[in-house]
Amino acid sequence: MVAAADATRWLAARAQLRDVPWSVVIAEDDREAFASVQGLKLRLLLTGLVLGAAALLFSLLVLGRLVKPLEVLTDAARGVPEGDFSRAVPDRAPGEPGDLSRTFDAMRSALRTTLQGLRDSEERYRRSIDSANDAIFAVDPTTLDILDANRKAGELARCAPEDLVKRCFLDLYPDDQRERGREFAGRVAAAGDGTLREIDLATPGGGRLPVSISASVIVHGAGRFLQLICRDLSGRKRMERELSQAEKLSTVGVLAAGILHELSTPLPYVQANLDQAKEDVAALEEGPRTRALRSGIEDALEGSQRAMTIVRDLRIFARGNDGKRSAFDVNDAVRMALRMAQHELKHRATVVTELGQVPQVVGQLTEVSQVFLNLLVNAAHEIAPGDPQRNRVQVVTAVEGERALAKVSDTGAGIAPDALTRIFDPFFTTKPAGVGTGLGLAISRDILSRIGGGIRVESTVGRGTTFTVELLLAA
Secondary structure, X not given: OEEEEOOEEEEEEEEEOOOOOOEEEEEEEHHHHOHHHHXXXXXXXXXXXXXXXXXXXXXXXXXXXXXXXXXXXXXXXXXXXXXXXXXXXXXOOOHHHHHHHHHHHHHXXXXXXXXXXXXXXXXXXXXXXXXXXXXXXXXOOOOOEXXXXXXXXXXXXXXXXXXXXXXXHHHHOOHHHHHHHHHHHHHHHHHOEEEEEEEEEEEOOOEEEEEEEEEEEEEEOOEEEEEEEEEEXXXXXXXXXXHHHHHHHXXXXXXXXXXXXXXXXXXXXXXXXXXXXXXXXXXXXXOHHHHHHHHHHHXXXXXXXXXXXXXHHHHHHHOOOOOOOEEEXXXXXXXXXXXXHHHHHOOOOEEEEEEOOOOOEEEOHHHHHHHHHHHHHHHHXXXXXXXXXXOEEEEEEEEEOOEEEEEEEEOOXXXXXXXXXXXXXXXXXXXXXOOOOOOHHHHHHHHHHHOXXXXXXXXXXXXXXXXXXXXXXXX
């Protein structure tokens, strides 16, 4: 039992003695009685604290090894959508985090390779599209807004390709072609592809450019767009016109050949009869009528001889190129061209010739004569008719080193600098529509190139032009 006395708690025990009427009572201070228990309790508490601290420390260490790799892995994963594949991953993490890290790194490397392949493919596609000779547009099938355009499309619209983006493709049509363009786009969007053989596009300055359009629907990811390939038809249409003109010229040439054949037969008779008339008149008595008759016969003889010379030159010129080269006098080629161009020159300019002593050159007389004829006709067209005394066309031949030079100069309007670099291009001409085909100078350069010669030009606007022809001297 527990008893208290003087604020002290006592632990007491009573035992009855055998065979006697009294009992034995033993009392002890409870602090002394429970001292060992209190010590044990304290030791148990300390042991629990130590074990708890050790467990906490162990948990922190274990969690640190697990959580830190996961944090690093999470940071690396955040960089992937941003295109950052350089962030490190924990390659030494133990257990499942380590397996996860290695799997993620392998997947990230595969993704990076795939993305690089896509970028390379896109770059190749972009280069191929930009190098195309046709204008290519990507157009929204609903709004018909331009989503993308290649370099040729920018050249067609005379602006940077990026300036075309967000513009409506219908704005590239002239007003009278827009509805037709809209209907075509609608048909392509419904059917998947289509072709428009010819339609006009508007050009800066109010011009029109004929094009053909091949279109198809391209499905890309979750969306789609219309791909329009526009091919410039202006060159083809110009060639068609030139071919038509060439066919007409060919027909005229056949007719001219027939006329030349017919003329070559009676002209010798006319010449012979005039010669006989000249002899008969010479036997008549001298008088005013005799002198007038003799003068008329002389004029007729001169005209007849000139007609025979023209017929002869045209027949030589019409023989064309048989592929053979020979040696000839360049001055003969100049004279032949001058005779054939006389009708173009006589009302426009005075012709001045300075034909030097030039050795024979290599080539074909008819071909080189054609070159000089082209140059002389061009020179005549640069001079307005009506004042031949004021204007001049000059032809000079000379020798320079191992080449013969022939210069054809005029005092005409001259050639603008921007056109000077293109005058030898086929179908390029500075003449009004219907006057020239733009083939004369291109053919001339080709003829001279084949025989080892050359041609160059100098011109000043308002002062005239000089073409210099170079020919190889014959051995």
